[in-house]
Amino acid sequence: MTSDTIRERKSVRTYQEKAIDGESMSQIRNFLTEVGNPFGVPIRFDILDAKRDKVSSPVILGADTYVAGSYKRQENAELAFGYSFEKFVLYASELGLGTVWLAATIDRKAFEKAINLQPDEVMPAVSPLGYAAEKRSVRESLMRKGMKSDARNSFESLFFQGDFEHPLRREEAGKWEKPLEMVRLAPSATNKQPWRAVVDADAVHFYEVKTRGYANETTGDVQKVDLGIALCHFEIAANEEGIAGRFVRKDPQLVTTENTEYIASYRPEV
Numbered sequence: 001m002t003s004d005t006i007r008e009r010k011s012v013r014t015y016q017e018k019a020i021d022g023e024s025m026s027q028i029r030n031f032l033t034e035v036g037n038p039f040g041v042p043i044r045f046d047i048l049d050a051k052r053d054k055v056s057s058p059v060i061l062g063a064d065t066y067v068a069g070s071y072k073r074q075e076n077a078e079l080a081f082g083y084s085f086e087k088f089v090l091y092a093s094e095l096g097l098g099t100v101w102l103a104a105t106i107d108r109k110a111f112e113k114a115i116n117l118q119p120d121e122v123m124p125a126v127s128p129l130g131y132a133a134e135k136r137s138v139r140e141s142l143m144r145k146g147m148k149s150d151a152r153n154s155f156e157s158l159f160f161q162g163d164f165e166h167p168l169r170r171e172e173a174g175k176w177e178k179p180l181e182m183v184r185l186a187p188s189a190t191n192k193q194p195w196r197a198v199v200d201a202d203a204v205h206f207y208e209v210k211t212r213g214y215a216n217e218t219t220g221d222v223q224k225v226d227l228g229i230a231l232c233h234f235e236i237a238a239n240e241e242g243i244a245g246r247f248v249r250k251d252p253q254l255v256t257t258e259n260t261e262y263i264a265s266y267r268p269e270v
C-alpha cells in the first residue's frame with residue numbers, strides 16, 4: 001500500500017454491471033481475514049450480495065457486492081475501525097476495484113439484519129465493491145459538488161507546530177510533509193476533514209475537531225472513524241519515508257479550542 005494509492009483513490013458510487021473476477025474476490029477475502037490495526041480491536045467484515053441479502057443504498061448504482069464492517073463496543077473501536085476499513089479500501093483500489101465509505105445513506109436496518117448485528121456490536125459503515133462506471137451518475141456528480149469532494153482544506157489550516165497558535169507551513173514540515181499530506185487527502189464523512197495535528201520535537205499529536213450531530217449511540221462517533229482513516233494514511237506514508245514509529249495515547253495537554261479532542265500521538269523510534 002503506497003501514497004500513490006492514497007492520491008489516486010476517489011469515492012465510487014456508480015458501478016458497471018459486471019461481476020468481480022474470481023481472483024480479485026479471493027484476494028479481498030484473504031485480505032479481510034488478515035487486516036489488523038494498531039489498537040488491537042478485532043474488526044468483523046461481512047461480504048454481502050445485494051440481491052440475496054436485500055441490502056441497498058439510495059446513492060449507489062450498479063453494485064452487486066457490499067462489504068460491511070462492525071466491531072464490539074470497546075475503547076478505541078472507532079479509530080481501529082477507520083484504520084482497518086481504510087486499509088481494505090486502499091487494497092481494493094490497488095486491485096482496480098471501486099469503493100465508497102457509506103455511514104449514513106444506506107438502508108441501515110437491512111444491513112444490520114443481513115450481518116446479524118448483535119446488541120453489543122456497532123456497524124459504522126459499509127462499502128459497495130465493484131468496477132467504476134465510465135461516467136458518474138448525475139446524482140453522484142451533484143453530491144460531489146455539494147460536498148466539494150475534490151477539494152481539501154489547506155495544509156496550514158490543519159497542521160500546527162508546537163501548539164495550535166502556530167500553523168505549520170508545508171516547507172517547514174520536513175520529514176512529516178508527506179505523512180501529513182496523506183492525512184490531508186483522506187476521505188471523511190461529508191468531507192468535513194475533522195483531523196488536526198500538532199508537530200513537536202518528538203511526536204505528532206492528532207486531534208479531532210467535532211461537528212455537532214456526528215456522534216450517537218447506534219453508530220458511535222463517525223468523526224473518530226475519520227481519525228482512524230487519517231492515522232492509517234499517516235502511517236503508510238511515514239513507513240514509505242523510512243520512519244518507524246508507533247501510536248501512543250499520552251495527552252500533551254496542549255491548549256485547544258472547544259470541541260477539540262486529543263486522539264493519539266505518533267512517536268518515531270529514535
Ligand SMILES: Cc1cc2nc3c(=O)[nH]c(=O)nc-3n(C[C@H](O)[C@H](O)[C@H](O)COP(=O)(O)O)c2cc1C
Pocket residue numbers: 009010011012059100101102103104105106125143147148149150186187188189190191222225226229
Ligand atoms: C466515515 C465516512 C462516512 C461516509 N458516509 C457517506 C455516506 O453515507 N454517503 C455517501 O455518499 N458518502 C459517504 N462518505 C464519502 C464522503 O462523502 C467522501 O469520502 C468525501 O466527499 C470525499 O470524496 P472522495 O472520497 O472522493 O475523496 C463517507 C466517508 C467517510 C470517510
